[in-house]
Structures are given as C-alpha cells and as structure tokens.
Amino acid sequence: MALTREQMAQRVARELKDGYYVNLGIGIPTLVANYVPDGIDVMLQSENGLLGMGAFPTEDELDADMINAGKQTVTARKGASIFSSAESFAMIRGGHVDLTVLGAFEVDANGNIASWMIPGKLIKGMGGAMDLVAGADNIIVTMTHASKDGESKLLRHCSLPLTGCGCIRKVLTDLAYLEIDNGSFILRERAPGVSIEEIVAKTAGPLIVPDDVTEMTF
Amino acid sequence: MSGLDKRVGSYAEALAGLTDNMTVLAGGFGLCGIPENLIAEIRRLGVCGLTVVSNNCGVDGFGLGVLLEDRQIRKMIASYVGENALFERQLLNGELEVELTPQGTLAEKLRAGGAGIPAFFTATGYGTPVAEGKEAREINGRHYILEPAITGDFAIVKGWKADHFGNVIYRHTAQNFNPMVATAGRITVVEVEEIVEPGELDPAHIHTPGIYVDRIIQGSFEKRIEKRTQRA
Helix, strand or coil: CCCCHHHHHHHHHCCCCCCCEEEECCCHHHHHHHHCCCCCCCEEEECCCEEEECCCCCCCCCCCCCECCCCEECCEEEEEEECCHHHHHHHHHCCCCCEEEEECCEEECCCCEECCCCCCCCCCCCCCHHHHHHHCCCEEEECCCECCCCCECEECCCCCCCCECCCCCEEECCCEEEEEECCEEEEEEECCCCCHHHHHHCCCCCEECCCCCEECCC | CCCCCCECCCHHHHCCCCCCCCEEEECCECCECCCHHHHHHHHHHCCCCEEEECCCCCECCEHHHHHHHCCCEEEEEECCCCCCHHHHHHHHHCCCEEEECCHHHHHHHHHHHHHCCCEEEECCCCCCHHHCCCCEEEECCEEEEEEECCCEEEEEEEEEEECCCCCEECCHHHCCCHHHHHHCEEEEEEEEEEECCCCCCCHHHCCECHHHCCEEEECCCCCCCCECCCCC
C-alpha cells in the first residue's frame, strides 16, 4: 500500500533529531510537526520571520499579527523569536537550518528540483522555495512517486523549470524513501507491501536497488 | 514642529509627492503587517503606472489588490502572487508585468538597497529561470548569481508603535518585510497603531531607527486575516 499523507509525515519525522531547527513547507511537510518523536525538542522555522512556531491558536489566542509562512494564524512557543524576513533568510541562506522539508513536482537523479512553475499554467511564484533549497544542506523532498496518470516524478532530467540545481539528496515518496548520489536514485526503503518491481517501474531516472532495501513499519 | 518630528496630520500629507510611474516599496507578508491605509490612499490619489515591490499583491479587494482595480500598477516585483484573481486576469491580458523574485532574495535586495550595497551574489536561483540574464560567478567552488539591490521613490510601512522621531517597533510577525522596506525608500512613510511619547520605547528595542523614516502617521487598521486557522 502506498503511504498516506500522515504516514509520509511520520516517516519524515523519524529524521528529526533533538535540538534541530527545522523548516517545514506547505502540505505534507506541515504535518511532520504532528509526529515529533517523544523526548526530542525541535524548533520550527517559518520563513516570514518566526523561529519557534507553536500550535494553531484557540479562538481567544487568534491574532492577525501572528502568522506562519503559509499565512495561517499560529502561536509562538516558549523560546520563540521573531525577526524580519531578511534575518529569516539569512538563517536559511547561511545554512543554519538543520532540516528543510518541502514538496516538489519533479526531482531528478542529479539532485535538481522543480516545484514552482508549470509552463502554460498560471505562475504564482516561488515564494521562499528557491532560497530554501539553495541554502539548506539537509533537505527532504516529499511528493507522490508518480502523477495521477502514472507518470514518474523521479526523472533523469527534470522537465519543468528548476527551483534549484544539484541540491536534493533525499526523497520520500508515497512508495519509497530514496537517496540521490552520483547521478542515481538509490532505493533505501519501500512502503509496506509495495514491491521493488513497482518502484522500479515508476522510477524514470536511473535507480540503484541495493540488497538491503528495508520495508517501512508504522 | 521640529525637524526631527516626523508626524504628519493626514494621509494626503503622508503621501504628498507621490506621482505617476514611481516605484513604491510596500511592507507586509500576505495581509499581515501591510500598510493598509497608505495603500487605500494611493488608490484615492489615482496615481498610475506604478512599479510596486512587495512580497505579495494582497487579495481581491484588500491590500495591494485594490490598486489593481483601476490598473494603477504597471509592474509588480514579488515572490508569490497566487491569491488574487484580478492579478491573474491582468497578467494574462498583458496589462500587468510581473518580476517574480525569490523571497529571501527580495528581502536581501531591499536590505542591500537601504544599506548602500548595489548588488550581491547569492546561490538562490542559480541554474533556474531566475538566473537568466544575470552574471554568474563561482566562488569557493559554489555557483552564485549577481542580484541587484532595490530602492524606491516611496516606501510604505506598517508599524505597531512609533515615537515622533520615527523610531518604530513592529508587532509579532507583522514585522516581516517592513524593516527592510523602511530603509530603502527615498521617502519612507510609516503608519502605526499608536504614536507614543518620546522615551516610551526602549532605545535597545527599536526595530527601525528614526533616521530611515521621513513621515509618521497614526491610523486604525482592519487587520484582515487571510487564513484563519484554529485549534479546538
């Protein structure tokens, strides 16, 4: 079975380490915050200018001046700090964020990512995605392995305009957890009940399948 | 009124000198921390052909979105403009030009503009459409592109509190782009929720020192929420 969005978030959350500063993108990455393992403490960065994003507010806590990068109302946790967007991107560009999790349309075997623009459709803008992928060392891309039509999103070369080049080394899809090295995808884990054959069939880019691919458990 | 007293008495006075085809820098992120009354005044003035620099372009009927209604904006420099149907229509019609700029690069362009730095190298956007036509350079084994700074004829800023010297503090994440925008305008206009007595603001806690600020006005704000998200 392909992973649900929640399972994908759970799997990403296992990469969190105590003391990490983490930037979570919109969509599945946001859900990762719900699965922070017990006994570890992480600080969530929101690129509009908040380090230490807390829970969504109650009715009483609701404040128009307190939002996250997805423009949702949020709260600040204990230990939070608030600053300008320039300071925020200094943290990001300067490589101070320990883990960045974001979505994508396509990733290729050279670590290129396309996530912001589909030619012919309306272009809404890249927001902070280009800064995040250029600045972070440790990035996990979350996306479905293939489109609804069955087209692979793990390619030899991205077909869409890039968000960043040569910057992605870890991808979690609904079928597998893969790393990217030396021009290939490397299959590390498969979703429970998903066969290696299915993953091979749905990966258009070069794929190495080691002997020790593990099956994820939840 | 002394030379260091930046207060003005009306929104008309706050934007005196704003004319067609100028570049206006606007603080705010989404609808958070936007100078909503100054934007409304630009609408009332009817100036057109504006280049507007702001992370977003408001929504239909609020924030910078209102300046689209009478086609006052010729060009928008922003990182994300997906919240606005009128924007989309004018863009597709060719009535509006847009220069999409990565959010961190936009923030830094404004910071650099205010700090007298004409351009800077950043890895952001290298190898993407953003790099087209820009100088690229390899420094210590990494690739960077040269991004020019941004300055404007007017900077419009939303603060929380200010004194009459123009020292400003922002509230929570309504800070966002406002401090950089405040530094990068030839004329910087700040509207705040409250003008306080000199000495009330702790000098060590000022976000925008008064040297950057030319005009201060106190307003009242709707503070519309774009995505109201709550827990039970």
